[in-house]
Amino acid sequence: MKPTLVVLAAGMGSRYGGLKQVDPVGPSGEAILDYSVFDAVRGGFGKVVFIIRRDFEAEFREKVGRKYEGLVPVDYCYQDLGDLPSPYTLPEGRTKPWGTAHAVRAARGAVKEPFAVINADDFYGRDAFAKLGAFLSSVDPSSLHFAMAAYRLDLTLSENGSVARGVCRISSGGKLEGVVEMTKLVRAGDSAENREDEANPVKVPLDARVSMNCWGFTPRLFSELEERFPKFLAARGTEMKSEWYIPFVVDELIKEGKADCAVLPTDSSWFGVTYREDKPFVVGEIAKLVAAGEYPARLF
Numbered sequence: 001m002k003p004t005l006v007v008l009a010a011g012m013g014s015r016y017g018g019l020k021q022v023d024p025v026g027p028s029g030e031a032i033l034d035y036s037v038f039d040a041v042r043g044g045f046g047k048v049v050f051i052i053r054r055d056f057e058a059e060f061r062e063k064v065g066r067k068y069e070g071l072v073p074v075d076y077c078y079q080d081l082g083d084l085p086s087p088y089t090l091p092e093g094r095t096k097p098w099g100t101a102h103a104v105r106a107a108r109g110a111v112k113e114p115f116a117v118i119n120a121d122d123f124y125g126r127d128a129f130a131k132l133g134a135f136l137s138s139v140d141p142s143s144l145h146f147a148m149a150a151y152r153l154d155l156t157l158s159e160n161g162s163v164a165r166g167v168c169r170i171s172s173g174g175k176l177e178g179v180v181e182m183t184k185l186v187r188a189g190d191s192a193e194n195r196e197d198e199a200n201p202v203k204v205p206l207d208a209r210v211s212m213n214c215w216g217f218t219p220r221l222f223s224e225l226e227e228r229f230p231k232f233l234a235a236r237g238t239e240m241k242s243e244w245y246i247p248f249v250v251d252e253l254i255k256e257g258k259a260d261c262a263v264l265p266t267d268s269s270w271f272g273v274t275y276r277e278d279k280p281f282v283v284g285e286i287a288k289l290v291a292a293g294e295y296p297a298r299l300f
């Protein structure tokens with residue numbers, strides 16, 4: 001059974017207006033998302049499921065999903081603010097999405113096989129999909145054995161401002177022990193610094209491994225999400241801006257001894273458009289990869 005790629009696209013429609021993930025960055029007008037789908041297919045994935053919002057469904061299907069017809073089967077699931085377990089209801093005035101764990105939960109009825117989770121507007125590289133594809137093709141679907149592609153910190157920094165990254169703690173056996181969230185990381189000479197406290201910056205090695213929301217899961221994750229979501233809602237469901245994140249769920253499962261997560265180091269460059277000024281860099285990096293023969297000049 002081939003694994004499925006689950007793409008989180010529900011929150012990508014409004015940052016610059018319109019569908020940000022269709023912004024052209026490739027030499028023939030390709031978007032970042034096109035490279036992820038292309039890499040997933042050659043990495044052994046057999047289906048793509050997009051998590052989107054219903055309010056831009058027609059535009060998404062036309063501008064994004066239609067491009068992959070004939071390449072890979074495509075399905076759609078919907079992140080709906082009101083998709084809550086009984087007896088919980090949407091708090092009056094709540095407009096903010098519930099977070100990445102809630103988005104992944106939206107695929108519970110469509111995904112029955114091991115699957116990867118990525119962001120729609122991040123470039124992850126061929127190596128990450130190859131390693132995740134190999135892991136997911138051999139993992140026991142009934143287990144709680146997960147995986148995460150881990151990137152070198154220096155290959156994820158922006159020259160245009162600070163970034164937030166999850167710095168991984170990894171066991172000697174290559175398993176994830178935890179993720180330390182750092183929200184103001186910048187390059188500082190031969191290292192990086194987290195400047196959340198400007199007076200006391202924390203140095204971080206440039207070769208530290210970081211999580212970029214590139215995960216591999218078994219379908220057992222969905223039962224854990226169903227069990228844990230009511231607990232999150234009971235604790236924080238009345239807050240207008242509370243969010244339930246996938247790394248928090250994985251961290252809980254690891255600490256409880258219920259799951260383990262293999263860290264799959266990749267030396268692929270990660271990049272995305274965190275700032276408007278990042279787009280020329282992304283265009284340039286993809287041009288280099290095309291020139292090196294990593295991708296064809298026209299993907300589809």
